[in-house]
């Protein structure tokens with residue numbers, strides 16, 4: 001085994017180099033990253049990203065547990081890397097700072113459905129349509145988005161007066177007559193998480209397009 005020490009040194013070098021490349025260098029680049037603190041137009045100091053509300057934070061766990069990431073990403077690629085911005089999935093690419101509040105970022109790797117990094121912005125001032133979770137095809141005909149009816153309760157209409165929270169369902173998704181479908185706590189939490197998704201904040205490392213134009217003037 002006259003090459004023993006050389007092989008040993010080679011393996012050791014490979015391990016140390018990998019540790020530097022995958023642990024030490026990224027840590028140096030990202031460990032000091034903190035929230036972006038700025039003053040908004042109303043003179044209020046805001047910090048981005050803000051912690052999610054309790055309901056949205058629980059919704060994130062539900063999103064994770066139901067495997068939504070199998071078909072949806074939460075990352076907008078830069079213009080040079082794809083058509084995400086042209087498709088309206090975000091105003092700018094996502095960067096490491098966008099995920100500061102997440103213990104484990106849910107980047108996702110396959111996109112059978114649209115990217116959801118800015119889904120909350122697409123909702124605008126509308127409330128999240130809970131029907132989308134119970135029966136996606138009512139919102140988007142032919143959709144392959146996974147229905148999650150177990151987050152809802154189907155119950156008899158009480159005293160002949162339907163609840164204000166009951167979903168408006170048509171066709172095969174409608175409950176038997178005399179029954180109604182009510183969103184459960186977990187459906188509301190998941191909806192709160194989806195509505196909270198938004199990254200359109202101007203950051204030094206990823207300026208919003210309008211801010212970038214103004215900066216050039």
Ligand code: HEC
Pocket residue numbers: 063066067068069070071072112113114116119122132136140143144145146148190194
């Ligand atoms: C089998 C793949 C698949 C899975 C799993 C899946 N989706 Fe979808 N989803 C889609 C597709 C395809 C669309 C686009 C068609 C549509 O609008 O329904 C979509 C659309 C959506 C939209 C609307 C996006 C927009 O821009 O309008 C939301 C919100 C959504 N999915 C949430 C979820 C949630 C929450 C889960 C987990 C419970 C989930 N999806 C799981 C495939 C999937």
